[in-house]
Amino acid sequence: MFGPLSIDMYLPAFGDIAASYQTDSHRVELSLTSFFLGLFIVQLLYGTVADRFGRKPPLYFGLALYIATSLACAYAPNLESLIVLRFFQAIGSCAGLVIARAMVRDLYTPQASAQVFSFLILVMGIAPILAPLAGAYVTQYFGWQSIFTIIAVLAVACLALIHVRLPETRLPNPSVRIRSSLPIYWNVLRDPSFLRYSLAGGVAQSGLFAYISGSPLVFIDHFGLSP
16 A cells, blocks of 8 residues: 555645755656656565565565655655655565565465455555545645655554554565575566566556656646646
């Protein structure tokens, strides 16, 4: 949930962020690009790490990093710092994206997993609808920095619930090594079926993310709408 929330909730604040750092909205878009870059790179590693150390330790690490970087984003002294912090915020947020799916597979049969995944996708689908509305309200009345404070508080609550209520679903396995997993990644990347489906999914999602990244500039700068 924190991945989509971190993307969509701060989009209405692009203009305010640009004004705060005395720059233009196009440069603020780099903070979104760095977030996507962090998501892309680190998702590949969390699966192996969760197999090696168990599910909850990397989840704790990811949420702790997410909380720290979210609070740091709220107090970033300049745009360059914000761009770098957004990259590390993405590294933290991908822990939930990857490990939640792994835990579903640990706990449920394939048939039941399909139902749980449908619910997860529903929750992730609601975020792009509600998050910009919430972000616009927060930006207007409390300032754009409050967006990052709020998502940090939500992450703290989530971390507490995970610690108290969520069981460990896979014990640590010291025999798993990231280096030994690299040939597996390479074989997957060479598989024609995987490449075809990945390309189809990527093309299907590209329009959505192009709209996500460009819509604040169009609506706020071009049409003159307020957040």
